[in-house]
Amino acid sequence: MDDLPFQKITISGPTLSALMHRIATSLGDVDGLLFGHVTRLTPSTLTDDNTPQNPDSDLVATITSFFCPNIPLSFYDSLGRVDSATLHRLVSSTTHQSNSSSSSSNFLGWFSARRKSPIRPSMREFCVSQSLSRLKTAAKGDKDLNPCVFLLFTTPVHGEMLYHTHEYRAYQFQVNSRCFEPKTIAIDNIGPDFRGNYGCFSPNSPFPELKCASAMNDEAGEDLNRMERVSKDQKELDMVAEGFCVGDLGKLMGSETVNSTMSLEDLYEKMLGKLDNLARQVEKSNAKVLEMENHNRKLRYKIARPVPE
């Protein structure tokens, strides 16, 4: 398979900061998977002559999410050989979670974060990237799915504890020449300067498509059918808003639009309520995860530091 070199690798500010937070709060060195999409830039300058444009430079890899199993060697062994079964499990569970129907979260590559070490790919990191590129090429010939992106995070060897310094570099693994090609990494932030980057943006969690609102106006057919549909729609609506009644959606359109501002505000408030509730749940489950992590850590220390007899 041909290598398709990226012009650059972009990552959104929130994703990068979430990733860094994860790395900074991890106990030791961690690694994980990167997801996102590859887009072709539309050339901004159009010329009349027919000289073929350099096809190398218009591909951009955009990292939109990541998955960090919080343990090293999670999907490969000490030699850097990727365990395809584990990888497949991790990749499919992650892409399912983030709404696999949108093609915005392909498996792009992986990252490695190690403290106080030189910012160069290590022996094992090379093997993992090489193994990854082989694996996918063997599985299917889909160009977009070649997981060749590698992000490396380190902290300075002589770093002081008082400052948090993160160093990071992005690479694309070239299958043919078997080497890491350093790539520039661009951070997309929200704001007028970055509007261009969001041109092809599609939200990850679109509002559910409800047939209910229009059905309300139909002549009341079979009641049972209708009720079933309403309860199904209500369930879907509950996923995005807390306690907003499906029936009230009708107030947002048609003849009752007079009070639409209030209804809309009500809907937004309930959506925020949903988010709030979710955040609380996350907080609770995080506490549980932390508790389990601590327990695991204690078990690991038992292995590392044998109790003197």
Place this chain on the structure above:
Amino acid sequence: MSYDGFLPFISAQLQYLLNHYPHTIQIEQARSGTRYFPGSLDRFTLLIPYCQDHMKWDVIYNAEFPLAAPDVIFGAEDEDFHPFHVVCGEDGDSRLVKNSLTDWNNKDPTRLLALVIELRDKYRSYQEKRVGEVDDDRLKFEISTIVSREGIEMHMSSGFEKPEEVKFAVPLMDMNINKMVSACPWRHPQKIYLQVIYPVGRKYASAPSAPRLKLMCTPELKALFSIDDVKLPPWLDGMCMAEYLPHLEELLQRLVIEAVTLIDVRRQFIEALAPLLGRPLEADPVFCRKASFLVCSGPFTFMLHVFLSTNFPKQQPSLMLQSTQHFNSLGMPVKSPLITEYPWSPRWETSQMADRISDFLVDESLNFKRHCNESHLQY
């Protein structure tokens, strides 16, 4: 070097490495990658000798996950060095591959040594391959004539904005110097190397220039033999290493044998001092490079340190006087500067050399006593 702070299993592997590696390895920059226990060290830089230079390799363990095998980061110049890349399974059947990282066992102290040895061997092959690929006729010829020498190492350096060079480290003389020294304290075999650096030739260069030559040796050999004093024979136009090396080896062989006999000359000199100054308090018994005596001049007692160079008796010993009664403001004994000029002739008999030093000390001790009293009064 202490291993305090390393996790017990890392410390055991490190200790085994340092004690069993055939050459001297150094550890630098021990540090920790954990968040909560910055005291438990789990990563460090190894200085591994190669081609009369050092490679700096970072070994990264993971204190949080002690069962995981360590990872290695090679030097910035060696980004193309991938020792285990073939094992990633060209044919898909990678389970048969065996190297020092497969079935890693953190409780086995020999594992790190095995890993370092394997990686260094691979690095050597990697450099030999790189040097072999250089398109330079003279180099190709040189390699073909000397590659069979046991222990030869080569290195290709091509940094950014640096001229390409090929460096050889050629071990010289098939003689065991350790065996020639009685009661030899050296743990590692001592060797002399010739470092030969060839600039990689441009095709249009008419006459190839002489390579840069430098003699080097294992550090401990300096107690016996001063490599810096050896004058290299000239490199004639159109010469090659196969012609040059035999002459050089012959010369060095002679010098090393002479250096070994000089140990006895130094010993006799120290023994000749004993009747005049008393038995030495302390003397270097193997190489006889240093002896200390306790000397009295009336009520004033002081120590005399005698330092003998490897060129003794051509070069006279350096003397240093140290008072046993006077101390400076820091509580250190007052010492004289090194005395290197006093009556001396290498042609004197050993006993005469000792006599003359004894005579010289009669006056010098008075000077030193005055110096001590003066500096004593200041504080």
